[in-house]
Amino acid sequence: MKVSIIMPAYNCCKTIGLSIESVINQSYQNWELLITDDFSTDSTKDIITNYQKKDSRIKLLKNTYDKGVSGARNTSIHYADGAFIAFLDTDDTWNSNKLEEQLKAMNDSGTFASHSGYERRDYTGALLSTIYAQKVVTFDDMLKKNCIANLTGIYNSDVLGKFFQKKIGHEDYEMWLRILVKTDSIGIRMSLANYTVSQASVSSRKLVAAKWHFDILANEIKLPLYKATFYFCFYFYNSINKRLKEKLLNIFK
The missing domain is CATH 3.90.550.10 (Spore Coat Polysaccharide Biosynthesis Protein SpsA; Chain A)
Structure with missing residues (x-):
């Protein structure tokens, strides 16, 4: 069964790559990674887009204004369609x-x-x-x-x-x-x-x-x-x- 992984993202270009890689490297592969960009002003969106091109299970969602970490997570949770929901932030692995x-x-x-x-x-x-x-x-x-x-x-x-x-x-x-x-x-x-x-x-x-x-x-x-x-x-x-x-x-x- 699919796991929906909830990831809020805000100006995290220095760390988000490692976080995404730790999801890609999971031994359990039936997952989707829903990353909600919370109105970042750095290269965070570009990094996510590059990973999207390599793996269709990675989905980029965008808030139109800064909703904070709970708001970003809630956007991802709203669109999640997995049987399970898990959480990972962009500076963790x-x-x-x-x-x-x-x-x-x-x-x-x-x-x-x-x-x-x-x-x-x-x-x-x-x-x-x-x-x-x-x-x-x-x-x-x-x-x-x-x-x-x-x-x-x-x-x-x-x-x-x-x-x-x-x-x-x-x-x-x-x-x-x-x-x-x-x-x-x-x-x-x-x-x-x-x-x-x-x-x-x-x-x-x-x-x-x-x-x-x-x-x-x-x-x-x-x-x-x-x-x-x-x-x-x-x-x-x-x-x-x-x-x-x-x-x-x-x-x-």
Whole structure:
């Protein structure tokens, strides 16, 4: 069955080639790559067009104005016709066996979503840390911390329907919460993807990210204040713990 891969693109001419190549090199070949250009002003569109000429499974969609990352993803999701939907950003890459391993895991477990471990790297490609995936992630698990990195997630849209992203901070986390209301996600512990951490990335703005997380719990999921606070404490603890482990790993390299 076909996998629709959702890729938002904005002024990413320096990195998008590697991301596209990691899709082309998948061992599972029944896919379409829907790249929505979000009004780029560099050579991003030219690079995508060149890949299109080589592979008809690559589709270029264009927003007529800058809609942001959620808007670009939503354009691609709208036109996706695969049985499964997966996500990849233009500065990240997949291992060649990613789709094959996750489709098999979903089939074997009878679940309709999957995630995997991944490696966090800086802009030079140097390894910062390896994140090992939890074997099964439930809705309750996801309330306590973000257990699914968007670049590793895939879900069965034939069974669950399509999930569009809201234009809010941590839009992917909020989307995966809605998915996990309908299904658990089966995890592949080993790393199947590479996530690039840059100085300008959302993940580096810790206080802003924390506020977004609480807003989702309180305003989007609409938990009572005491429950939102309870789950936010888990998030805060896990975030600090993860960064401390990463710093210790770098010290003792």
